Amino acid sequence: MQRHRSKATILSILSMGLGQIYNRQFIKGVIFLLVEAWGIFYFSGNLGRSLWGIVTLGDAPRRLVKGKWLDGDHSIFILVQSLITLLFFVLFIILYIMNVRDAYKTAQNREKGIKPNSFKQSVRYIMDYKFAQSFLSLPAIGILFFTIMPIIFMIMLAFTNYSAPNHIPPAKLVDWVGFQTFRDLLTLKTWSHTFFGVLSWTIIWAILSTFTTYLGGLLVALLINQQGIKFKGLWRTILVIPYAIPQLISLLVMRNMFNGQFGPINQYLGYLGLGGLPWLTDPFWAKVTVIVVNMWVGIPVSMILIMGVLTTIPKDMYEAADIDGASGYQKFRIVTLPMILFSTAPTLIMQFAGNINNFGAIYLLTNGNPVVGDYQYAGATDLLVTWLYKLTLDQNKYNMASAVGIIIFLIIATFSIYNYRRTKSFKEEDMIQ
């Protein structure tokens, strides 16, 4: 009785759907056959070219034919088209394997004397037992094309010489160069000076901005939560307003407020008899400004978080401390602070990681300026992300930008994975119920 199995398998390898038809699952078989037909139609035209494209990135430069410029291969389009085709091909192969497996299994069941599922039964089976996988396929395709494909593309760019002024299609071709970009970034004096300068400011910024907002939030939360303070809800609502206003608006407004010539801040300083400060134009003061403004934006979030934790601290811990004769400060140091730190530690780490990538705060406020003379296209307040943005959209140094992007990703991923691995929801997620 081996024959069903081998026949069905061979048929389904020959063409999708034949095995299913052999197993008398006609509707399923026809669906698979249609997929196969589409696949042959699509890939016969594209697959060969995309393999050629991804290896060579095009080989015909723009050239002069009979006195007219004839466009050559556009390397970057070729790269993207090849990537899309190859992704479709991977999906197709997965489907093909599923088809062979399905034909094999059904045939196996037939040998055991079990009747193959009708189309209705198959659908029911999928809805009951393969529910999660079939549900996930839709978001998965979205993620595949709008997240994974772009990331692969970006990683590939780091290994090409796609950058202005010498390698911008369609005028010029782009080539694979291996690790040359990374080597330039880390060892070439002009690039490495900028890179390490921006990197160190990014880290200083991330540390300072995370701690100032956290401490500020802690202070405000404790102030409001004190015994004897009235209108707690009102204070909370007022202080949460900066969080409710969209950052795009509040930061652009701040940019106007700190304007050195016409902004109100310097105007008020003038009334007090003090000279105005170059808030956004001096390298040092610009850094101070972004930290201060970020406190304004970030303190409410920490405040909300910490107030949430404060309500969860059991009262009896304070009572026990009272019996032991602890002073207010001791109660804070021994009960409140450890409890807060314990429950907000994961958020703190995520905020730190988020601040490394805090594009909006810098870009909207200072644009990364003031410009630093010996930097490559970066300013004093530029973070790695905003530098990356400038490299990409303003300077078209795509390969360098991609290399920087990969480095940022490595830094952030390390933090987040470490953080995630040690959280309870990952380790013991089935313990909750």
Added chain:
Amino acid sequence: MSGRKVKKGFRLGLSYIILIIMSVVAIYPALWVLLGSFRSGKSLYSKTLIPESLTLDHYRELFHSKSILFGQWYMNTLKIAILSMIIGVLLTLLTSYAVSRFRFRGRKTALSTVLILGMFPGFMSMIAIYLLLKEWHLLDTHLALIIVYAAGAPLGGTFIAKGFLDTIPRTLDEAAKIDGASNWMIFTRIILPLSKPMITYLALTQFVGPWVDYIFARLVLRTKENWTLAVGLYDMVASNQNTNFPAFAAGSVLIAIPITILFIFLQRLLVDGLTSGASKG
């Protein structure tokens, strides 16, 4: 005894003073913009906080000027925000329902992948998405933005939503299953009604996105009629040739008001959403 009382009074007084100062700092920028939008003239500079003469001209200008198509942008943004919100929330809920309730091969890998992918600097992928949209002839269309925002939603929301769904007792599902409910029925009749707070949170965050995204939208939308509010507003500040501060202020007010009101009304839900990562973490 009285010494202690004085000390306490002093402490409370100081706290009130600090709170008042902080409240002023918190509200001041909003107030400044609001009052600035009623100011006549075009300059940023103003002698006093409260302008000498109040005018609604700048609001009128927003809707009648040839260079600022505010009404059009408002409708564009609203359309994109609502559609991408509906699709995005649905995708996120499906994803989180699947990973919260079902155990299948590759589940943990999928979860970690989603987490790691979420950490890529967003606009690194912009060039590739731009080329992809060009390939599919979707540049300068709202459909492109809706697709990209919605497809990105599961990356941001799945973890929070999954954490929430994990807290809905699984005995409910099992009871329904014994009564013969299919997975789809369990999802629509049990999970969806119970996760209203989470849906509100996801919907709000997803809804706000298009209102404030000025980077990607600016790249995709080329013609002025198709712009969203964020692109238009950023353009008003960034293009230096016609700085018109009060008009910018009026535009800011009109964008900020609906979102700020939504946030303040849904404060409690947002707090739950924010802390659900922390406390269960």
